[in-house]
Amino acid sequence: MTERTAVAIVGAGPAGLLLSHLLDRAGIASIVIESRSREEVETTIRAGILEQGTVEILRETGASDRVTTTGSRHDGIELRFEGEGHRIDFAASVGRGVWLYPQHEVLKDLIAARTAAGQDLRFGVRAVAVEDAETERPRVIATGPDGERIEIEADVVVGSDGSRGVTRETVTGSHGGFYREYPFAWFGVLCEAPPSAEELIYSNSPDGFALISQRSATVQRMYFQCDPDEDPERFSERELWDILQARVPGTTLNEGPIFQRDVLRFRSFVAHRLRRGRVVLVGDAAHTVPPTGAKGMNLAVADVVLLADALRALLHERDERLLDAYPERALARIWKAQHFSWWMTSMLHVAPDASDFDRRRQVGELRSVVESEHGRAYLAEAYTGWPLAR
Numbered sequence: 001m002t003e004r005t006a007v008a009i010v011g012a013g014p015a016g017l018l019l020s021h022l023l024d025r026a027g028i029a030s031i032v033i034e035s036r037s038r039e040e041v042e043t044t045i046r047a048g049i050l051e052q053g054t055v056e057i058l059r060e061t062g063a064s065d066r067v068t069t070t071g072s073r074h075d076g077i078e079l080r081f082e083g084e085g086h087r088i089d090f091a092a093s094v095g096r097g098v099w100l101y102p103q104h105e106v107l108k109d110l111i112a113a114r115t116a117a118g119q120d121l122r123f124g125v126r127a128v129a130v131e132d133a134e135t136e137r138p139r140v141i142a143t144g145p146d147g148e149r150i151e152i153e154a155d156v157v158v159g160s161d162g163s164r165g166v167t168r169e170t171v172t173g174s175h176g177g178f179y180r181e182y183p184f185a186w187f188g189v190l191c192e193a194p195p196s197a198e199e200l201i202y203s204n205s206p207d208g209f210a211l212i213s214q215r216s217a218t219v220q221r222m223y224f225q226c227d228p229d230e231d232p233e234r235f236s237e238r239e240l241w242d243i244l245q246a247r248v249p250g251t252t253l254n255e256g257p258i259f260q261r262d263v264l265r266f267r268s269f270v271a272h273r274l275r276r277g278r279v280v281l282v283g284d285a286a287h288t289v290p291p292t293g294a295k296g297m298n299l300a301v302a303d304v305v306l307l308a309d310a311l312r313a314l315l316h317e318r319d320e321r322l323l324d325a326y327p328e329r330a331l332a333r334i335w336k337a338q339h340f341s342w343w344m345t346s347m348l349h350v351a352p353d354a355s356d357f358d359r360r361r362q363v364g365e366l367r368s369v370v371e372s373e374h375g376r377a378y379l380a381e382a383y384t385g386w387p388l389a390r
């Protein structure tokens, strides 16, 4: 049996869920399928920083109040190098801020809101193919929790199924994308201890990068640069603390039991095409960024804001111009975010083959940022997020 809907959304991450929410507000029906279980989606630990525009969308459209009641506003970060901290004051530089609110909490809020609104949202359903992309009736072929075949025909299929999903290949064919690898990864830990500082610390040290972030008044999230093939179980807790402490010279970390550790590999990637006929990519299906600067989920939200407008025009007014313009409009921001994420990463990490020249140049670069009103303002503007197209 073939089911029918206006928009078939593959993937219930932030992009897919927010899109179904914005479409519903515009009176457009959708079906969202997700291969993982609800529990897995709601508990997988991801990044924690939301741009001001992301927060405004979540609040103004009724997707989440908790983002500002439970989350906390941050008006700056610290860049630390050569044993000294330098504050980048977002409020003073650009009059904007960010919110610390973990991505899995955003997902819980979105799933609760969609469920309460009666959204057709199906977990444990794995897309296996997208067919007829170049017709007005594209179809998603999927497998249900009991192995049953599911076929959904729609006006538009949206691929929000992440960097390992099946929709990307439908859109790009054999063309793949533009990408860049990095010779390091992040070792992430969660520990039971209050934040070591009021704001996040991004630290460059001779031993490599570390980021001291937070989750709550009692839990810290921290990362340090490691080898991409590092074994997360190789270090004792004491060794992890010694590594972290050594990478934030001049400051003292609050220590406590480490209850989670993971190695996060990353790369920069942008698909060669974001649309083929009536199949469109958003979020990590279209692009991934290295984590430094926390652009990943925020970029997905920016794609979705553009696409929701385009789908409204297409499905309510039969006007295809915004859909035609979607790739170019989305890519303008995607490449700015790619640049910012690459820049933060390369400025703060130490490449395994870095020479003395490279090290000294890097400190020069950091000084050019923190000692310049304009340098600080560029960082603040990009970090808090460029305005959304609304």
Ligand code: DHB
Pocket (backbone or CB within 6 Å): 046, 047, 048, 049, 200, 211, 213, 214, 221, 291, 292, 293, 294
């Ligand atoms: C976090 C992750 C990031 O990549 C970042 O730039 C800031 C914070 C986090 O997980 O808290």
